[in-house]
Every structure is written in structure tokens, then in C-alpha cells.
Amino acid sequence: MLTGFKILHKDGNARVGKLKTLHGVIKTPNFNPVGTLGSVKALGPRELKEIGVQIVLANTYHLMLRPGVDLIEKLGGLHKFMSWDRPIMTDSGGFQVFSLGVAMEHGNSKVLKRNKEKPEDFKKKLKLNKRNALNTTSRPRLNKITEEGVIFQSHLDGSKHTLTPERSIEIQRKLGADLIVAFDDHESSKHTKDEILKSIELTERWGLRSLEEFNKPLRIENQEFPSKDFKSKNNKQIMYGVVHGGTYKDLRVRSARFTDENFDAIAIGGIYGDKQKLRQVIGWVTTEVSEDKPRHLLGIGEVEDLFNGIEQGIDFFDCVAPTRRARFGSLYISPKNGGQTDNNFTISIRQSRFVADKKPIDPGCGCCTCLNFSRAYLRHLSMSSEILYHQLATHHNVYFITNLVTNIRKAITDKEFLKLKNEYIK
Amino acid sequence: MLTGFKILHKDGNARVGKLKTLHGVIKTPNFNPVGTLGSVKALGPRELKEIGVQIVLANTYHLMLRPGVDLIEKLGGLHKFMSWDRPIMTDSGGFQVFSLGVAMEHGNSKVLKRNKEKPEDFKKKLKLNKRNALNTTSRPRLNKITEEGVIFQSHLDGSKHTLTPERSIEIQRKLGADLIVAFDDHESSKHTKDEILKSIELTERWGLRSLEEFNKPLRIENQEFPSKDFKSKNNKQIMYGVVHGGTYKDLRVRSARFTDENFDAIAIGGIYGDKQKLRQVIGWVTTEVSEDKPRHLLGIGEVEDLFNGIEQGIDFFDCVAPTRRARFGSLYISPKNGGQTDNNFTISIRQSRFVADKKPIDPGCGCCTCLNFSRAYLRHLSMSSEILYHQLATHHNVYFITNLVTNIRKAITDKEFLKLKNEYIK
Numbered sequence: 001m002l003t004g005f006k007i008l009h010k011d012g013n014a015r016v017g018k019l020k021t022l023h024g025v026i027k028t029p030n031f032n033p034v035g036t037l038g039s040v041k042a043l044g045p046r047e048l049k050e051i052g053v054q055i056v057l058a059n060t061y062h063l064m065l066r067p068g069v070d071l072i073e074k075l076g077g078l079h080k081f082m083s084w085d086r087p088i089m090t091d092s093g094g095f096q097v098f099s100l101g102v103a104m105e106h107g108n109s110k111v112l113k114r115n116k117e118k119p120e121d122f123k124k125k126l127k128l129n130k131r132n133a134l135n136t137t138s139r140p141r142l143n144k145i146t147e148e149g150v151i152f153q154s155h156l157d158g159s160k161h162t163l164t165p166e167r168s169i170e171i172q173r174k175l176g177a178d179l180i181v182a183f184d185d186h187e188s189s190k191h192t193k194d195e196i197l198k199s200i201e202l203t204e205r206w207g208l209r210s211l212e213e214f215n216k217p218l219r220i221e222n223q224e225f226p227s228k229d230f231k232s233k234n235n236k237q238i239m240y241g242v243v244h245g246g247t248y249k250d251l252r253v254r255s256a257r258f259t260d261e262n263f264d265a266i267a268i269g270g271i272y273g274d275k276q277k278l279r280q281v282i283g284w285v286t287t288e289v290s291e292d293k294p295r296h297l298l299g300i301g302e303v304e305d306l307f308n309g310i311e312q313g314i315d316f317f318d319c320v321a322p323t324r325r326a327r328f329g330s331l332y333i334s335p336k337n338g339g340q341t342d343n344n345f346t347i348s349i350r351q352s353r354f355v356a357d358k359k360p361i362d363p364g365c366g367c368c369t370c371l372n373f374s375r376a377y378l379r380h381l382s383m384s385s386e387i388l389y390h391q392l393a394t395h396h397n398v399y400f401i402t403n404l405v406t407n408i409r410k411a412i413t414d415k416e417f418l419k420l421k422n423e424y425i426k
Numbered sequence: 427m428l429t430g431f432k433i434l435h436k437d438g439n440a441r442v443g444k445l446k447t448l449h450g451v452i453k454t455p456n457f458n459p460v461g462t463l464g465s466v467k468a469l470g471p472r473e474l475k476e477i478g479v480q481i482v483l484a485n486t487y488h489l490m491l492r493p494g495v496d497l498i499e500k501l502g503g504l505h506k507f508m509s510w511d512r513p514i515m516t517d518s519g520g521f522q523v524f525s526l527g528v529a530m531e532h533g534n535s536k537v538l539k540r541n542k543e544k545p546e547d548f549k550k551k552l553k554l555n556k557r558n559a560l561n562t563t564s565r566p567r568l569n570k571i572t573e574e575g576v577i578f579q580s581h582l583d584g585s586k587h588t589l590t591p592e593r594s595i596e597i598q599r600k601l602g603a604d605l606i607v608a609f610d611d612h613e614s615s616k617h618t619k620d621e622i623l624k625s626i627e628l629t630e631r632w633g634l635r636s637l638e639e640f641n642k643p644l645r646i647e648n649q650e651f652p653s654k655d656f657k658s659k660n661n662k663q664i665m666y667g668v669v670h671g672g673t674y675k676d677l678r679v680r681s682a683r684f685t686d687e688n689f690d691a692i693a694i695g696g697i698y699g700d701k702q703k704l705r706q707v708i709g710w711v712t713t714e715v716s717e718d719k720p721r722h723l724l725g726i727g728e729v730e731d732l733f734n735g736i737e738q739g740i741d742f743f744d745c746v747a748p749t750r751r752a753r754f755g756s757l758y759i760s761p762k763n764g765g766q767t768d769n770n771f772t773i774s775i776r777q778s779r780f781v782a783d784k785k786p787i788d789p790g791c792g793c794c795t796c797l798n799f800s801r802a803y804l805r806h807l808s809m810s811s812e813i814l815y816h817q818l819a820t821h822h823n824v825y826f827i828t829n830l831v832t833n834i835r836k837a838i839t840d841k842e843f844l845k846l847k848n849e850y851i852k
Contacts, residue, residue, distance in 0.1 A: 038806065042813040045798070067806040071782055075802055083798040356497055372471070372509040376501055380464065380493040387468040387816050 011417040013313040021178035023087040029310045032057045032318040038082045042390040045084045051399045055087040057318040061096035077176030089179035090172045097150045098186035101143035106190045165209035182210035184242040189272045196246045240267035256288035267296040286313045303345045307421045322397035332400035333362045354379045367399035437843040439739040447604035449513040455736045458483045458744040464508045468816040471510045477825045481513040483744040487522030495597045503602030515605035516598045523576045524612035527569035532616045591635035608636035610668040615698045622672045666693035682714035693722040712739045729771045733847045748823035758826035759788045780805045793825035
């Protein structure tokens with residue numbers, strides 16, 4: 001049973017707690033920036049620490065393809081590889097292989113959206129044809145799901161790989177992550193209720209297999225991070241089970257109960273739909289699971305989501321929003337500078353109105369970027385595709401969200417959560 | 427007359443000195459990293475200071491096109507714009523407009539080489555046709571040189587601009603640079619001796635016009651950097667005249683004498699050809715100019731060039747090599763780790779032999795990158811096109827060169843310059 005999580009304060013359902021890991025204690029609620037390939041884009045470990053980042057999330061799927069898990073293990077684990085001595089979370093890879101399969105078939109795969117590639121072009125790029133593609137429908141589907149696991153083709157070169165619950169957990173443990181996630185199947189918003197039921201049943205069976213693998217003694221070669229202590233006491237890693245069920249209450253409740261029965265930590269996955277639906281889903285799940293287990297909302301983390309999630313008792317978030325938004329010129333501003341839900345609390349720095357703006361991105365912000373550089377300079381760097389733009393912009397966005405969550409923790413402690421929320425969400 | 431430069435030590439012709447500017451004293455010899463658009467690619471002011479960078483060079487041509495000089499002036503000058511309170515040097519723009527003209531015609535323009543664009547494609551991109559191009563030869567020529575100055579088309583959008591000696595100096599003073607360069611014409615390696623003579627005669631007339639403009643009282647609006655003191659005493663800026671003359675001794679000598687007669691600081695421009703030719707040219711010039719004036723070798727700065735230039739009495743270098751090399755995976759290593767002239771003192775980090783290499787880029791190097799990250803990690807970041815790669819790699823390369831020049835200064839002071847040179851150049 002998990003003993004490393006402790007709730008310290010509550011304000012309504014919002015809670016402040018701390019989670020003990022091998023690489024330090026994480027204050028909750030917390031936002032985990034995403035470092036897909038073992039680096040948070042444009043931020044080194046030193047900048048992350050200066051910002052106050054407590055933990056980063058790396059992607060199992062991406063790291064297994066590049067540079068490969070055995071290599072990272074050989075080099076001493078992911079902490080040492082990326083020179084980061086604070087906690088790391090890895091995901092199961094389930095979402096990414098989902099993106100290669102049914103999501104691509106249904107036209108809502110991030111792989112396609114992000115690359116802005118037409119299915120045909122993508123298919124061509126990966127040399128997918130009737131002979132070697134795993135599926136021959138007109139939209140390329142790069143995975144095949146069986147009871148055993150998922151066979152998929154790399155989005156990089158079309159090479160074939162297999163992820164099973166056992167393999168996913170083995171990888172996440174070899175990487176040396178502090179928080180890991182049980183391997184899960186994913187529903188699509190276009191699936192019927194019956195299909196989603198079948199999917200969560202598979203997630204349940206995979207969850208139990210993930211647990212069995214997790215409870216095996218751990219043998220990691222050449223591992224310098226974490227400590228020797230870690231090698232023998234594998235339970236110092238914490239594994240999340242994932243609640244699925246689409247937007248169906250009975251399915252979410254069933255999945256929540258199963259996850260709570262079997263896992264020490266609760267992740268909520270497979271979320272789609274509008275903010276109201278998201279609120280409902282979180283509500284259905286949080287009322288079903290134990291109070292004393294950490295709860296992670298997977299892949300979600302816009303400003304509004306943070307307030308709504310924390311209000312309902314969510315402890316952890318991860319999302320590419322701050323880093324990706326920065327790269328595309330979307331920079332966070334607080335309500336006093338015009339930030340609101342309608343503009344996602346952002347300005348678009350590339351707009352011509354900022355061409356001679358001497359103000360920092362978010363006047364009053366204490367980040368290194370805002371203390372030293374003007375909107376005019378940031379706009380110039382962005383328009384000129386200067387690399388420094390990414391560093392300064394990403395620094396600001398990650399600081400903004402990290403600092404916001406710090407303020408939320410303080411507000412909960414002071415029983416002023418709703419007051420703070422009302423300043424942001426009208 | 428220039429009084430801010432003082433030679434402190436000599437070892438043969440190599441010299442250690444200091445140059446006083448409005449934004450601080452620069453120890454010489456020194457290497458000036460290039461921040462073309464008002465940012466050294468992938469390094470912020472804080473990182474530059476940590477590395478020990480004393481001065482950066484920004485490009486007049488690029489800044490006048492983007493974001494525009496009037497804007498930078500309005501925002502308080504270049505120092506404030508880029509949040510850099512140490513010295514800045516700007517160039518005259520002469521070399522860049524040269525690249526748009528005869529260099530392009532002769533097929534040795536950096537604009538073409540860098541973009542890897544065929545002349546036809548480039549012409550098409552800038553909508554250059556017989557009607558609006560400044561020249562209608564088959565290779566597009568984007569400038570037209572007259573006695574008055576250069577009319578040129580922007581490499582960005584084809585828009586027309588004019589640079590004259592007066593305009594170049596006005597821009598450089600509006601930017602608030604500490605060290606500036608007189609406007610000069612450039613020879614091509616394919617020019618005849620007669621053509622080069624005509625070119626240096628034009629450079630001489632432009633040099634005198636640059637001086638006249640430089641000696642006019644300065645009016646800069648809204649300038650917060652440099653100080654008020656600067657506004658009234660314009661001579662606190664230092665202007666280099668530029669020595670040209672190709673690889674002809676008599677022309678170089680003539681140009682050197684003219685420059686020494688009229689200017690307080692000597693820049694050597696228009697250098698091409700092999701290392702031996704470069705050595706000769708430097709020798710012809712340095713023997714002709716006053717001992718007590720700073721000497722800058724424009725656009726040159728590989729490891730071998732630093733040793734050879736400093737040995738002949740050069741005080742300043744600028745070059746995109748460390749920053750550009752970093753971006754393309756070419757990282758500096760010292761002789762004890764295999765660095766030599768044959769490999770330009772670099773390794774190519776993308777080579778597969780580094781895939782599992784736990785060592786830092788240059789074992790023994792004291793930079794933040796080498797103290798924290800392995801070659802394997804750098805290679806992974808580079809292969810995955812992670813932005814963090816550029817930050818870490820550029821940090822190392824600029825540190826390597828900056829640290830090398832610091833060691834050279836020490837060696838000169840200790841009368842051990844040749845000993846250090848022999849460790850590098852066999």
C-alpha cells in the first residue's frame with residue numbers, strides 16, 4: 001500500500017499534499033512539464049530548477065524509439081542521461097500507440113494533426129503499402145491491438161515494435177522513472193459505448209498484468225540513478241492505474257472502482273469533449289476513489305483545467321501546452337493584463353501590435369524573461385526565427401504555470417482557493 | 427585621437443592589451459561572438475556573461491531590415507533592446523550588401539550558399555524579374571554600387587534600400603554600438619587587380635565620408651543606453667577603418683597606410699584564400715599600421731586563425747564559426763582529446779560512434795555543458811532536433827573559443843605564447 005502520499009490541507013475538495021519519491025518530495029497540486037524525448041523543449045535542468053519545476057514527464061513511446069531504452073539504461077538511467085536529479089514520471093506509451101491506430105483511422109490523431117501531413121503523404125513517407133502496412137484501409141493505421149498488446153509501426157521510419165503491459169512496465173523501470181503508468185488501451189470519441197466497454201475491459205486485464213510485472217524483483221544493469229536501495233525495493237516506484245470510460249458515467253465509475261481497488265495511484269485518461277464534460281468525468285471518478293491516493297489528470301493542463309481539476313481534488317497535471325504554446329508565439333498573461341478564459345490567458349506575441357511594446361510579456365511576472373526583455377524584443381526574435389526566442393518564451397510559459405500552481409497551493413492552505421479561482425475564471 | 431587602447435604585454439608581435447569603451451573595458455586579444463539579429467543564436471545575455479564573453483558583434487544590414495533601426499532607437503538602443511550591458515560592435519553592412527551583389531554574380535555569395543537555393547529559385551522567391559531586379563544577368567544581383575553608395579534589395583522580401591557611408595554610420599550610432607566600422611566596398615576573389623584598386627579607392631572615399639559623418643554632433647532620441655554623457659561626447663564611440671586590397675601586397679600596403687592615417691582603429695576586411703595567404707595579408711598590414719591602435723580581423727576566427735592572427739599582432743576577431751558549427755553538430759575539442767588543424771579542432775557529434783559515449787564533449791572542459799552532459803545525450807538531442815541541443819552545443823563552442831583566447835592572453839603575459847601555440851598547431 002502506498003504510504004508516500006499525504007494530504008496536508010483541504011479547501012472544499014481542493015487539497016494540498018506531498019508525495020514522497022526516490023528523488024525528492026513533490027508538493028501537490030502540481031503541474032508536470034513534458035520532456036518527451038528526455039528534454040523539456042528549450043529548457044535545461046538548471047532553468048527548470050530555477051523556475052521551480054518539481055518533476056518532468058517523459059514519453060515511453062518516444063524514448064523507446066529514440067534513443068532506445070537499453071541505451072539509456074546502459075548510460076545509467078534517464079535521470080543521469082538528462083542530468084536531472086528531481087523526480088521523473090513516464091507514461092505507459094498507450095496514448096501514443098493509440099494515436100497511431102484508431103485515432104489515425106478516425107482522423108483525430110495528433111501524429112497527423114501535428115505534422116499537418118495528409119494521410120497519403122504520411123503513408124508514403126513511412127513506405128506504407130498494402131504489403132507492409134498493418135492495416136490496409138484508406139487511412140493508414142499504424143497499430144494492431146491484440147489481447148497480448150499492441151504491434152505498431154514507428155512514426156519515424158515505419159519499423160515494427162511491440163508494446164505489451166509487461167514491456168511497457170519493464171521500459172519504465174529501466175528508465176528509472178519515479179512515477180510510472182500501467183499500460184492502457186484508449187477509446188476514441190467516435191467509438192460506441194459497447195466498444196468503449198470492451199476497451200476498458202482490456203485496460204483492466206492489461207492493468208493487472210502491469211501490476212504483476214511491477215511486483216517482480218527488479219534487475220537493472222549499470223544503474224547509477226536511482227540508488228542501490230531502489231534496486232531491491234521496487235515498490236519505491238509508484239505506479240498509476242488509468243481510469244477510462246469515455247463520457248459514460250457508468251463506465252467511468254466501473255473503471256474508477258477497479259483502478260482504486262488495484263492501484264496505489266489514480267490517473268484519469270482518455271479525456272475528450274468540452275470543459276463541461278471534462279468537469280463531469282472528473283467528478284464521477286474522484287467521488288469513487290480513495291481520498292488518500294494521488295490523482296493525475298493525464299495530458300490536461302490549461303489554466304482553466306488547473307482550476308477546475310484542483311477544485312475537484314486532482315493532484316497532478318501534465319500537458320505540452322506551456323511549451324508548445326511558447327513555440328508558436330502564444331504566451332501566458334495574468335487576468336490583470338487581460339488574461340481570461342476566452343483567450344486561454346495568452347497573447348499572440350507575433351501580432352503587429354507588439355512591435356514597439358516596451359512592456360514585459362506579463363507585467364508583474366517575476367520570471368527571468370519578464371525581468372529582462374520586452375514584448376518588442378520577443379516579437380522580433382520570433383519573427384526572425386531566432387533560437388533564443390524559444391528559450392525566453394518557454395521559460396516564461398513554464399514559469400507562469402508553475403507559479404500559478406504554487407499560488408493555488410497557497411490559496412488552498414489559506415482557505416482562499418475560490419477567491420483565487422474567481423480572479424481567473426469569471 | 428584614440429586614447430582608450432593600451433598595450434600591456436608583448437610576446438613577439440603578440441600583444442595583450444585593454445580597450446576602454448562606454449560599456450566597459452575589453453581585454454585583448456578577444457574573440458567577439460556574432461549576434462546578427464541582436465541575439466547570439468541560442469545564448470541569452472546571462473549565459474554569455476557566464477561564459478565570459480566581453481563583447482558581441484551585431485550586423486547593421488540585418489538589423490536595418492529587421493526589426494528596423496528607428497524601432498531599436500525608439501526602444502532605447504540595441505543594448506537595452508537585447509538586454510546586454512557589455513560592449514557591442516556593429517559592422518558597416520558593406521560585406522552583406524557585397525554578398526547581394528558581385529559575390530552573388532560570381533557565385534560565392536553566402537546568401538546563396540547558406541540558403542542552398544539555386545539562383546533561379548532565389549530570384550523567384552524575391553520576385554526578381556527583368557523589370558524590378560537591379561541587374562538582369564542570369565545570376566540575380568541584388569545591389570547596384572554607385573559613388574553615392576549601394577542600392578540593394580532585401581534578401582528577405584526584395585524591398586529596395588540604400589546604404590551610403592552617411593547612412594551606415596547614422597545607423598550604427600543610432601543602434602548605440604561601442605565599436606563601429608566605416609562603410610566599405612568589397613572586392614571579390616574573381617576581380618582583377620585593376621578592379622580591386624578601383625574598389626579600394628572607393629572604400630577610401632567612403633571612409634572619409636564615414637569619418638565626416640562620425641564627427642558630426644550626435645542626436646539620439648529616447649536613448650537610455652548609453653548614458654547621457656555619451657550623447658554629447660560622440661568620440662567615445664570608436665570607429666574602425668577597413669583595409670582592403672585582396673591578395674596584392676602593394677594594394678594592401680596602400681590601403682593600410684590610408685587607414686592608419688585617417689582612423690583610430692584598424693580593421694582588415696575582404697580576406698579570402700588559404701591560410702598561408704591570410705598570414706601574408708595580415709603581415710603586410712600589421713607592419714604598416716601604428717602599434718598603438720586596435721586591430722580587428724573581420725569575419726575570421728577558427729582556432730588556427732586565432733593563433734596565427736594573434737601571433738602577428740591582431741587584437742580582435744569575430745566569426746560565426748562557433749555558433750554555426752554548433753548548430754550543425756561540429757563541436758570543439760582540445761588537442762589532448764584529438765583536436766588538430768586537420769579536423770578544425772572539432773568532432774561531429776552526430777556520428778554513430780558517439781551513440782553511447784558517456785564522456786563530455788571535451789573532457790577537461792569547464793563549461794556547463796561538459797560538466798553536466800554526455801556526448802551520447804548531445805548526440806541524441808541533435809538527432810532528435812531538440813532545441814536544447816542548440817543551447818548546450820552553442821554554450822560549449824562559445825565557451826571553448828572564449829576560454830582559449832583567455833588562455834592565449836595569459837600565455838602572452840607569461841611570454842609563453844609559442845609554447846601554447848605549439849600545443850595546438852603542429
